Amino acid sequence: MTSPHIKTELPGPRARAMIARDAEVISPSYPRDYPFVMAHGRGTQVWDVDGNRFLDFAAGIAVCATGHAHPQVVAAVKAAADEFLHISSDYWHEQMTALGERLAAVAPTRTIGNEPAMSFLCQSGTEAVEGALKLARYVTGRPRFMGFLGGFHGRTMGSLSFTSSKYTQQLGFAPTMPGVTHAPYPNPYRPLFAGDDQGKAVLDYLRMLFERNVPASEVAAILVEPLQGEGGYVVPPTGFLAGLRALCDQHGILLIFDEVQSGVGRTGRMFACEHAGVVPDIMTLAKGLGSGLPIGAVVARRSLMSQWKRGAHGNTYGGNPLSCAAANATLDLVGGGLVDNAATVGAHFMQGLRTLQQDYACIGEVRGQGLMIGMELIETDGEKTPAGRLCDDVVTRAFHNGLLLLSCGVSTVRFMPPLNVSIAEVDEAIDLLKTSLDQALALASGR
Structure with missing residues (x-):
């Protein structure tokens, strides 16, 4: 029936x-x-x-x-539209600055790690990932990256080089950005390694890669979803993200959390990484941030993002007043009970x-x-x-x-x-x- x-x-x-x-x-x-x-x-x-x-x-x-x-999001968008539709990110306006302040207030770097954050605003998740990759290369001077099988990070050429939830996403588009090495994502239900602790096994695999194939000193960042999305909604084992954080710290590698799908309240915390109490160096947001309006964000430790020089990265529509108004209203609602x-x-x-x-x-x-x-x-x-x-x-x-x-x-x-x-x-x-x-x-x- x-x-x-x-x-x-x-x-x-x-x-x-x-x-x-x-x-x-x-x-x-x-x-x-x-x-x-x-x-x-x-x-x-x-x-x-x-x-x-x-x-x-x-x-x-x-x-x-x-x-x-x-209605609260719709009202915020209508009010912003009555003022102006666009000015470009070459200038300043209240909605954009206010959103930066809101993201800095809730960012894991501050709430868990007690370090201020700065944001770069864009239009989508894939664009946020591209920005995070560029920032990581810029501040480290290193050319390589690590990603995880089953991950989805977008469809533009940089983010696509990490995306591996289905081969069809890369079919016909090779070569993508060079320098990306994939490791298995720990899946307790479908273990690839012997033993009960799949998180430890994957960390050991990464250490083996560093010893035999990928010089850790050349790796700018590890990009990972703290709860894997397109790969099957896989929750990593307890301790995996903390172990990844320690591995990155050991080798001077930046840790990027892709919270495009899992962020902004989706997992019952503002960000999925809060379940593990692990602080990323850089975080990407989009999807739920604007309640339907196109917006993305690269949120990073201030000590990292402040290194970008004028013109190092930019876009035309980043910080669009309507999308920022929707995001500010969304954060009000999510933090207010959702x-x-x-x-x-x-x-x-x-x-x-x-x-x-x-x-x-x-x-x-x-x-x-x-x-x-x-x-x-x-x-x-x-x-x-x-x-x-x-x-x-x-x-x-x-x-x-x-x-x-x-x-x-x-x-x-x-x-x-x-x-x-x-x-x-x-x-x-x-x-x-x-x-x-x-x-x-x-x-x-x-x-």
Whole structure:
């Protein structure tokens, strides 16, 4: 039985017409998973152009942190638009400076490490990563970098050289930026190394690389997601990030945390690295920072960013007044209660999924922090074989049942609803998920 809020076949007639128009004029490179054509949204609920209502547990890929069209964010953007739309980052304005002050106040360098922070503002996560890489090379004078398999850091040529969650992201674009070496990301559910401590094993692997292949004295920075996103919503083992920090300190290497997806309250803390109490040298932000408006940020220790000379890095739209206004309003809302809601409702959500897991052998693991939750699906062969096709079917059936989801990794359904999602909406989503699982399993058994 599908959701009573689905009124037409999917896609409906207006959606089909829009998709046909789009196919004539828009690049086919966008990885669109199912035919949802949005008309409007409020909070966690969205409606398509045919009047069908959905629960949005994808949130624009974790972008709509405060839900769709939050009135406080909308009001801030409208007020900024009434003043001026653009002045360029060659000049100063209140929204940009205020956002820098807000980011400095909440940055892990200050809240954990007691060191002031400075920010460089841009438009997206990939641009933030590019800025972080440039800063690391600039201040260290070193040419090399380390990244992790399964990571996603963007699609521009520098960030793409680190991105390795799917080979299709690099297919056809080689050579990317040289000097990047990848190591495995520690995954306790799918260990690559012998022993129980996968975090220690990966750290030992990095030490071996430094001894045999990559001179540590040439490495500018290690770039890592403190909770891996596109690679499968993998939570690293306790102690891994602290060990990485110690390894970087030993060799004078900078530690860059990519918090583009995990930051701004998503994990039930302002930043995912706060769960481990580890301070990065540089951090990248985007996605949830602007509640839907395009904005990114490189946040770094002041002792590092202050070394950039005039003109060393810049952009035209960085610090755009509308995006900064949205970000300032977002930080007000996240700090004013939404981060706590993410922790509370996220714990309820995880428990609901783990209860569901008891009835479905295909649910191999439920993992995550706050409202960044993954449910890995497996074949029931006793080998934990990833069930990629089942995962795709569950996501598709969920759409037809009125629940918007995305996948990640090889066979993980991910849940990233707005941070103001309610327990009632989570319970409704779990009911729709159960229906979708049943339908996908029935489809698989009939093949």
